[in-house]
Amino acid sequence: MSWANQNYPEESIQLKAAFANSVAYLVTGLNGGYGGPSLREHLVSWTVETAGKASPGSWTFEKATAFSAPLCFSPTAKFLGRLAEIQEVEACFDDDPEDLLALRESRQGRSPLPSPEIQEIINSWLSGDYKKAIALTNLYSRRxxxxxxxxxxxxxxxxGxxxxxxxxxxxxxxxxxxxxxxxSMPPTS
Ligand SMILES: [Zn+2]
Structure with missing residues (x-):
């Protein structure tokens, strides 16, 4: 938890708890800790299973941290499909409010996620081409x-x-x- 507070101070308490629980789970193989299990904790354990990673209980702290951080702290949109799947089949507790809101909006069809334009934004986002993602987002925003x-x-x-x-x-x-x-930044010139 202190690692999360240091490295992701702005994230919600729910995401930090999911992260702390996930790291503990991978290192010790035991569930529990700070509430949950939340959507993000399920996301970590699902990913461990489907990616054929080492079984929980055998991870080093460093490996568990590096693996769990992106799954717990990336924006909901990055894992929207998978989180929606998890929400349907798993009991989830102590979820991040923004995760829940994004999932509800996507169910109600209010989210613009499925269009091809949006898909291209997500693709550039996932490939790490953030400049392109921002440019496409601005274009889409104007249109x-x-x-x-x-x-x-x-x-x-x-x-985004x-x-x-x-x-x-x-x-x-x-x-x-x-x-x-x-x-509040002073002028740089
Ligand atoms: Zn924002």
């Missing part, structure tokens, strides 16, 4: 009239969360502090 969060995640990837029409500013709740940071 669709939707506004997207301009926030950047800790790993350098763009947030759709903002509510009445939302003020260009950032989602999680990245609102980045807007403040930018405003």
């Amino acid at each position: 669709s009239g939707l506004r997207f969060c301009k926030g950047i995640n800790r790993d350098g990837s763009p947030c 969360k759709v903002l509510a029409p009445q939302a003020k500013g260009d950032y989602c709740l999680r990245h609102r502090h980045q807007a403040r940071k930018r405003l």
Whole structure:
């Protein structure tokens, strides 16, 4: 948990707990800890099984941390399909509010995720071409009239969360502090 607090201070308590539990599970093979099991914890154990990784209980702390962090802290959209699958078949507790919201919106068809344009944004995002992902998002934003969060995640990837029409500013709740940071930055010249 302290590793999560140090390295991902802005993430929700639910995501940090999922991360701490997942690392403990991989290292010791035991479930428990900070509440849950949440969607993200199931995501970690599902991925361990399907990727044919070493069985829980035999991992080093370093390996468990490196494996669990992207699964627990990446934006919901990156794992939307899989998280939706998990939500249908597993009992989940103590979930991150943004995970739940994104899943609910995708079920209601309010999320623009399935269009080919969006798929291309997701593809560039997944391949690590964040510049292209941001450029495509801006293009899509102008054409669709939707506004997207301009926030950047800790790993350098763009947030891209759709903002509510009445939302003020260009950032989602999680990245609102980045807007403040930018405003308070002194001129560099
Ligand atoms: Zn954001």
